[in-house]
Amino acid sequence: EVQLVESGGGLVQPGGSLRLSCAVSGFTLSSYEMTWVRQAPGKGLEWVSYISTSGSSMTYADSLKGRFTISRDNAKNSVYLQVNSLRAEDTAVYYCARVADTNDGFDIWGQGTMVTVSS
Amino acid sequence: DIQMTQSPSSLSVSVGDRVTITCQASQDISNYLNWYQQKPGNAPKLLIYEAVNLETGVPSRFSGSGSGTEFTFTISSLQPEDIATYYCQQYDNLPSMYTFGQGTKLEI
Numbered sequence: 001e002v003q004l005v006e007s008g009g010g011l012v013q014p015g016g017s018l019r020l021s022c023a024v025s026g027f028t029l030s031s032y033e034m035t036w037v038r039q040a041p042g043k044g045l046e047w048v049s050y051i052s053t054s055g056s057s058m059t060y061a062d063s064l065k066g067r068f069t070i071s072r073d074n075a076k077n078s079v080y081l082q083v084n085s086l087r088a089e090d091t092a093v094y095y096c097a098r099v100a101d102t103n104d105g106f107d108i109w110g111q112g113t114m115v116t117v118s119s
Numbered sequence: 120d121i122q123m124t125q126s127p128s129s130l131s132v133s134v135g136d137r138v139t140i141t142c143q144a145s146q147d148i149s150n151y152l153n154w155y156q157q158k159p160g161n162a163p164k165l166l167i168y169e170a171v172n173l174e175t176g177v178p179s180r181f182s183g184s185g186s187g188t189e190f191t192f193t194i195s196s197l198q199p200e201d202i203a204t205y206y207c208q209q210y211d212n213l214p215s216m217y218t219f220g221q222g223t224k225l226e227i
Contacts, residue, residue, distance in 0.1 A: 035217070037163075045155075045163060045206055047217040059214045062120065095162055103169055104210045104217075105153045109162035 002026035002108055004096045009113030016086050020113055022079040022096030027108075030054075030074040033099035035106060036081045038092040038115075048094070049081060086117045121145050125207050125220030132202075132225050138194040140223045142207035147187050153208045154183055154192045156201075157222075163206065167192065202227060 008020040022034070036048040049070040050059045058070050069082040079096055093114050097106035122145040132138055142152065154167040165174045167183035170190055180195045194201055207220040 033215070037219075044204075044222040045157070045208075045219040047208075047219060050215045050217070052215075057214070059216055061216075097162075100165070100168065103153075103172070104151065104212070104215075105165045105168035105174070106155075106163070106208075107165050107174065109164075111162060 002098075004098065004108055004110035006094065006096050006110045006113035009094060009115045011116045011118065012086055013119050014087060014117055016117070017082070017084045018086070018115060020081040020083065020094055020096075020115070022081075022110060024077050024079070024098070027098075029072070029077050029079075032101060034070075034072060034079045035097050035099060036070060036079075037095045037097055037106070037109075038090075039095070039112075040089070040092040043092075046092075050099070051079065083115070086115070088117050091115060091117050120216075121148060121209055121211070121218055123207060123209055123218050123220040125223060127223060128221060129224045129226060132197050132227065134197055134199055134227075136194075136197045138197050138201075138225065140192040140205055140207075142185075142190045142192070142209075142220050144188045144190075144209055148209045148211075150186050151210050151212075152183075152185070152190050153210070154181075155206045155208065156203045157206065158203045166205075197225075201225065 093112040096110040098108040100107040124143045150170040152170045155163040157163040204224045
């Protein structure tokens with residue numbers, strides 16, 4: 001079964017950091033581009049970051065550049081999102097998603113991990 | 120940056136209705152437009168890719184049309200299980216960047 005499982009979320013103080021992980025199974029990670037998408041409580045979807053199959057190319061939403069870093073370890077079947085200098089407005093469910101191999105749709109999603117930034 | 124304007128933000132519907140949602144891009148995006156469905160408490164689900172192509176397993180009552188700057192998502196006959204929020208998403212390839220529309224919440 002194709003599956004993405006996020007972890008690493010939690011309660012963090014403003015200015016703090018977290019490393020979110022996305023463990024994949026059921027497919028060969030090295031063959032797929034991956035992304036992170038977040039959703040603040042009661043709000044819409046916001047694309048966060050993208051990483052190429054080899055990890056050599058990464059992109060970020062303009063509003064998040066410099067604070068978030070995406071990475072991957074194909075040998076460990078995992079994708080990561082390092083989130084630094086967290087602010088209250090970063091409070092959201094963070095989803096890991098797979099980019100389809102024949103188009104640019106996000107065809108497989110994880111269940112999400114909640115990040116709450118509060119003192 | 121390309122901006123996506125999705126409308127309406129909410130829609131009161133009934134079972135059997137024909138439902139239409141529109142998405143407008145701030146500049147020509149060719150057919151680089153996807154549509155997603157999200158039910159409360161669940162992750163989004165890809166329904167339509169490249170503006171008009173139905174994802175495998177998605178019922179044929181869902182369809183998409185458009186190119187350039189104007190796109191339309193249609194449910195031909197609304198079923199109870201279609202009550203959800205729907206999002207459009209545009210993408211650029213060089214570099215890979217994505218933008219979601221604001222979402223359309225269907226309400227009975």
